[in-house]
Amino acid sequence: MVMYNRITAAAYRLLNQNKHSSFKIAHQRQLSPNFSRYNRSSSTSLAGFRHHCATVNLNQFHASYRWDLQKLSLVQFQNLSLIHHRSFGSVASTVVQRNPMFSTINSDDLIYFEKILGVKKVIQDHEELQTANTDWMHKYKGSSKLMLQPENATELSQILEYCNSRRLAVVPQGGNTGLVGGSVPVFDEIIINTRRMNSIIFFDKVSGVLVCEAGCILENLISFLDKEGFIMPLDLGAKGSCQIGGNISTNAGGLRLVRYGSLHGTVLGLEVVLANGSVIDMLGTLRKDNTGYDLKHLFIGSEGSLAIITKVSILTSPKLSSVNIAFLACQDYISCQKLLFQAKRRLGEILSAFEFLDAQAMNLVLHHLDGARNPLPSAIYNFYVLIETTGSNESNDKEKLEAFLVHAMESSLVSDGALAQDYSQATSFWHIREGIPEALMKAGAVYKYDLSLPVEKMYDLVEEMRIRLGAAANVVGYGHLGDGNLHLNVSAPQYDDAILAQIEPFVYEWTSRHRGSISAEHGLGLMKAEKIYYSKSSETVQLMASIKKILDPNGILNPYKVIPSSLVS
Amino acid sequence: MKIMVAIKRVVDYAVKVRIKSDKTGVETRNVKMSMNPFCEIALEEALKIKEAGFASEVIGVSFGPVECIDTLRTGLAMGADRAIHVDAPATLYPLAVAKLLKALVQIEKPGLLILGKQAIDDDCNQTGQMVAGLLNWPQGTFASKVVLDKEKKIATVDREVDGGLETLCLDLPAVITTDLRLNQPRYATLPNIMKAKSKPIKKMSVQELKVELRSDLEVVQVTEPPARKPGVILSSVDELIDKLKNEAHVI
Numbered sequence: 001m002v003m004y005n006r007i008t009a010a011a012y013r014l015l016n017q018n019k020h021s022s023f024k025i026a027h028q029r030q031l032s033p034n035f036s037r038y039n040r041s042s043s044t045s046l047a048g049f050r051h052h053c054a055t056v057n058l059n060q061f062h063a064s065y066r067w068d069l070q071k072l073s074l075v076q077f078q079n080l081s082l083i084h085h086r087s088f089g090s091v092a093s094t095v096v097q098r099n100p101m102f103s104t105i106n107s108d109d110l111i112y113f114e115k116i117l118g119v120k121k122v123i124q125d126h127e128e129l130q131t132a133n134t135d136w137m138h139k140y141k142g143s144s145k146l147m148l149q150p151e152n153a154t155e156l157s158q159i160l161e162y163c164n165s166r167r168l169a170v171v172p173q174g175g176n177t178g179l180v181g182g183s184v185p186v187f188d189e190i191i192i193n194t195r196r197m198n199s200i201i202f203f204d205k206v207s208g209v210l211v212c213e214a215g216c217i218l219e220n221l222i223s224f225l226d227k228e229g230f231i232m233p234l235d236l237g238a239k240g241s242c243q244i245g246g247n248i249s250t251n252a253g254g255l256r257l258v259r260y261g262s263l264h265g266t267v268l269g270l271e272v273v274l275a276n277g278s279v280i281d282m283l284g285t286l287r288k289d290n291t292g293y294d295l296k297h298l299f300i301g302s303e304g305s306l307a308i309i310t311k312v313s314i315l316t317s318p319k320l321s322s323v324n325i326a327f328l329a330c331q332d333y334i335s336c337q338k339l340l341f342q343a344k345r346r347l348g349e350i351l352s353a354f355e356f357l358d359a360q361a362m363n364l365v366l367h368h369l370d371g372a373r374n375p376l377p378s379a380i381y382n383f384y385v386l387i388e389t390t391g392s393n394e395s396n397d398k399e400k401l402e403a404f405l406v407h408a409m410e411s412s413l414v415s416d417g418a419l420a421q422d423y424s425q426a427t428s429f430w431h432i433r434e435g436i437p438e439a440l441m442k443a444g445a446v447y448k449y450d451l452s453l454p455v456e457k458m459y460d461l462v463e464e465m466r467i468r469l470g471a472a473a474n475v476v477g478y479g480h481l482g483d484g485n486l487h488l489n490v491s492a493p494q495y496d497d498a499i500l501a502q503i504e505p506f507v508y509e510w511t512s513r514h515r516g517s518i519s520a521e522h523g524l525g526l527m528k529a530e531k532i533y534y535s536k537s538s539e540t541v542q543l544m545a546s547i548k549k550i551l552d553p554n555g556i557l558n559p560y561k562v563i564p565s566s567l568v569s
Numbered sequence: 570m571k572i573m574v575a576i577k578r579v580v581d582y583a584v585k586v587r588i589k590s591d592k593t594g595v596e597t598r599n600v601k602m603s604m605n606p607f608c609e610i611a612l613e614e615a616l617k618i619k620e621a622g623f624a625s626e627v628i629g630v631s632f633g634p635v636e637c638i639d640t641l642r643t644g645l646a647m648g649a650d651r652a653i654h655v656d657a658p659a660t661l662y663p664l665a666v667a668k669l670l671k672a673l674v675q676i677e678k679p680g681l682l683i684l685g686k687q688a689i690d691d692d693c694n695q696t697g698q699m700v701a702g703l704l705n706w707p708q709g710t711f712a713s714k715v716v717l718d719k720e721k722k723i724a725t726v727d728r729e730v731d732g733g734l735e736t737l738c739l740d741l742p743a744v745i746t747t748d749l750r751l752n753q754p755r756y757a758t759l760p761n762i763m764k765a766k767s768k769p770i771k772k773m774s775v776q777e778l779k780v781e782l783r784s785d786l787e788v789v790q791v792t793e794p795p796a797r798k799p800g801v802i803l804s805s806v807d808e809l810i811d812k813l814k815n816e817a818h819v820i
Contacts, residue, residue: 321599328759375756394601395639402762409759418756421643422603423583425756 096526096560098187102169105146105190109166113148116158121196123147132191135184136177136241137441140526142185144171151196152213153271153279153310160308160556161277163190169556172304174215174246177238179448180525182303183246186560194245197310200224202285208316209268209285214245214309230316233260237434245309251301253521255434258482259352259390260317263300269313270296274306275552285313298547303523304558306551322394323352324401325426328408328417329381333459335413336383340455340481342413343387346404350397353388354482355433358462361478364491365432368439372432375418375425385414385481386433436478440489443474447490447503451511452520458486461510465490468502485520508534524562532564541567570680570741572615572624574649575670576631577605578640579690592790594660595690604640607685609647609754610747614715615683616648617752623717626650628677632657632669638770645765646757652770653677655778665782667699672778674704679742681724686711686746697746707739711748 113122123129124146133142150156163170169189176183185191194215202211208230212221218239222232234247236254246252248270251263260266269284282296299307330336336356343351357365359382365372376384391397401419408414420426440446453461462477465488469475473492479485488507492499508518512534519528519535532541545567548555555568580586581601589596604612615627629644629652631637641652655669674682682704687694701708709715709726713734716725728735729748739745757765775782803809813820 321601326759327756373753376758405759406763409763414759417759419646419759419762421646421757422606423581423601424606427583 096186096565099169099555099559099565101167101554102189102556102559103167104188105168109162109168110146112162113146113159116162117148117150117155121149121151121155123149123193129191132173132176132193133184135179135181137179137446140181140184140186142171142187142189144185144188144191147173147191147193149193149196153273156192156273156308156310157277157279159192159277160273160275163556164275164277164554167554167556169559171558172245172249172308174243174249175217175238175241177242178246178250178525179450179522180519180527182250182523182525182558182561186526189559192308194243194308194310197245198243201311203228203230204285205230207285207287208318209313210316211269211283211285211311211313212244213311214243214248216244216312218242218244218247225316226319229319231319232316233266233314234263237437244312244314248300248309248312249302249304250523251521253480253483253485255353255355255480257480258354263314264297266315267296267300267312268315270299270309271311272299272307272309275554275557279310280307283311283313287315301523303525303562305548305562306557308557320390320392322389322391322397323426324389324397325420325429326387326401326405326417327375327420327429327432328385328387328405329376329379329415330383330385330413331415332382336385336481337455339385339408339413342408343404346407347387347389347400350389350391350400351387351482352390353386355386355479356481357384357386357433357436357478358382358459358476359384360474360476361436361439361489362432364439364443364474364476365435368442369431369435371428372435372439373428375429375432376416378416381415384432386429433478436476436487436489440476440491443491445492445495447492447500448522449486449488449490449503449507449518450520450522451486451488451507452484452517453486453511453514454516455481455484457514457516458484461486461507461514462488464510465503465507468506469499472496472502473499483520505531511535526561529561530564532562570624571626571628571677572618572681572683573628573630573670573674573677573679574608574612574615574644575666575682575684575696576608576612576629576637576640576644576652577685577688577690578602578631578633578637579605579688582606582689588791588793592792594788594791597659602636602640604643605685605688605690606754607687607689607747607749609685610749610751611683611685611745612644612647612649613752613754614712614745614747615681616755618681618715618717619648621717623719624681628653628679630655630670630673632661632666634659641770642765643757645768645770646762647755648761649768651768653773654770655773655775657775657782661782662784662786663693663695663699664785665780666696667703668780669775669778670696670700671703672780673773674700676778680722681742682706682744684744684746686748697744701744704742704744706742706744707737708744708746709737709739710746712745713748713750715745715751 129144129147132147133144148159150159170192171185171189173183173191173193197213197215200212205228221244222239225231234252234254235256236252248263248267268286269282271283272280274280299309330339340354343354359380362384366374389397389401405417420429459477462475466475473490476489476491477486479487490503508531511518517535518531524532545563548563548568580595580597581603584601587596612629618624619627627649629641629649631641632655638654641654645652653673684697697710698708709728711728712726713729714727722741724739724741724743726737726739726745728737
């Protein structure tokens with residue numbers, strides 16, 4: 001099995017590379033089941049095709065970029081006459097079929113749910129369901145007929161136990177702000193919305209440990225902590241809608257990761273409900289606990305495919321009073337890198353964000369975002385960097401930052417810059433960086449890629465993509481430079497399969513070749529479930545599937561996502 | 570012509586202010602302090618006038634404890650040429666500030682004195698008017714547009730009044746106080762922050778200016794506005810009618 005998957009992965013790659021070559025590839029057309037405006041034309045596009053059968057030869061295999069394929073022995077491959085069945089999904093038209101093992105909802109099910117939850121928490125209203133069926137970018141659309149809103153783990157446990165016995169598939173949903181179609185149903189999965197689980201249970205000022213329910217909205221937690229003099233270890237643009245349970249399920253990164261680390265470090269405990277309804281209490285509040293396997297980590301970033309998170313224990317940090325923000329201009333990408341290197345050394349412990357955007361992103365923001373104002377209007381620069389410091393001593397921090405900035409100016413790393421003199425200026429600097437996704441949405445169609453790459457290579461991809469697409473689309477690069485996380489966005493007047501064919505699979509292959517990750521912080525969801533092999537070896541993916549089998553033997557939790565469906569169904 | 574701009578250090582506009590526990594005032598310890606937004610607008614206007622060739626020098630002045638120097642430095646980074654810091658207690662009332670400003674005007678002899686229409690901490694909106702009175706200069710308050718005529722030595726000021734605009738013509742020297750819509754203040758850029766480090770800030774004392782600080786006012790107490798009750802979501806129209814009738818007593 002392991003070998004088969006490895007080979008499948010190899011062939012998958014080759015097929016993509018050699019679409020137009022002389023290989024014998026039989027195409028079988030299949031319409032995507034999640035019909036939306038973005039995939040209407042997928043039946044005529046290459047990306048929408050299913051490659052049914054292929055033969056692959058050795059030399060071609062050597063040309064493959066996949067890093068882990070180098071481990072594959074040639075002997076294994078020579079025996080290969082490969083038949084496989086795998087879909088090549090485009091952004092929104094990932095081709096999956098409804099798993100026939102799943103049941104459909106009947107009236108007895110509804111009676112049962114109303115009995116355990118009461119009528120209010122069983123939603124069948126068409127309008128409400130329409131919103132819940134669609135992701136916020138309107139890219140993915142399911143056709144669920146039922147949304148349940150459990151109030152606590154006991155209710156959720158009853159729901160899941162029942163769904164598991166009836167083989168009813170479910171999709172957990174928090175704020176539904178995901179970017180990869182992970183939080184909306186693909187077909188008719190029951191939506192389990194966590195919004196009613198929204199109370200703060202406990203907060204300890206000495207340790208900074210916050211225990212709350214999974215449906216708490218991030219911004220509410222931020223304002224609760226603000227009154228206590230603390231901050232959440234993560235902050236992101238969607239904070240007004242996204243929920244902490246969803247943040248943890250997707251292992252969200254955000255703007256402060258460079259300072260406070262990933263959720264794998266700050267989440268101290270979880271309570272989750274498994275597919276069979278068992279409530280697993282791992283809700284520790286300890287920073288150190290080496291008793292056995294640290295299972296909570298399995299659920300951080302598993303995108304609701306292993307369990308549904310109901311409670312969260314998270315380590316928060318004291319809110320420090322001195323925050324300084326500089327908005328800087330750099331002439332080239334190498335200067336941005338050098339600036340990062342210097343910032344880590346010279347600002348050290350007070351550095352709390354290091355973000356970058358290119359001229360194209362800046363231009364979009366200035367044209368499409370309300371209230372955006374260029375802090376450096378005197379010239380157009382190729383790159384802009386936003387540096388934030390957070391510390392406890394205003395005058396020390398300012399002195400440190402100014403000394404760093406003076407040095408950066410003198411050594412020509414920075415061409416120009418502005419230092420926020422008050423909070424409103426600071427907010428307006430952040431508004432530019434945080435408003436890029438909104439500006440992109442307003443500009444038209446957008447293809448979004450969230451990639452982890454070695455910092456020195458990161459921007460090469462943007463430039464190569466620009467050459468590939470020419471005048472057809474506007475290629476925009478921005479992201480968390482401090483974490484090596486690039487948000488590559490391609491903006492076009494409308495969605496166009498010809499553009500998509502230029503982007504994918506090129507972007508994944510490029511990332512894989514440079515040993516990057518095809519999903520830095522957005523997750524795989526539906527969009528990239530089948531693309532997992534670009535970043536993970538087949539053995540790893542196989543092990544993931546085995547874990548999924550143990551925790552969710554019927555595969556009812558968030559099906560068709562994260563792991564290729566061939567492995568779990 | 571020189572332009573003098575009054576600059577006040579206040580609790581940052583975006584900070585949610587807290588009342589001191591003894592109700593004597595607003596907590597300023599460990600709170601972000603910034604330049605009063607209306608003073609920023611005043612300074613921006615002075616810089617624009619200078620850039621248009623109508624003035625030769627912009628002087629920022631501030632009265633208060635030593636921390637005011639940081640705020641003046643911000644003003645220098647925005648583009649003021651030099652600054653004067655008058656060491657004084659943190660709490661100064663408009664009349665005292667007006668007297669101190671008058672004394673500085675008599676030393677520096679600017680052709681124009683620009684102030685914010687009010688400071689966002691005490692909302693007094695008196696200093697500009699008082700100093701104009703003390704100097705016996707014409708005043709254009711709440712300015713939303715300022716046009717200078719170098720030849721005739723006059724300033725034309727548009728004022729925002731209820732339901733419209735009033736246009737005044739002032740003989741220079743004059744006092745102008747600035748409203749929100751006059752301009753959008755610039756950011757302090759790095760090159761200017763660096764330059765500001767070598768710009769002079771002159772230190773003066775209240776005694777040097779021969780002003781006697783005497784307060785005719787006493788703050789009795791400062792309190793927060795009563796907290797608004799949170800709203801409730803009702804489940805039916807009947808419940809709403811019931812509440813309007815029996816709780817709010819409005820129907």
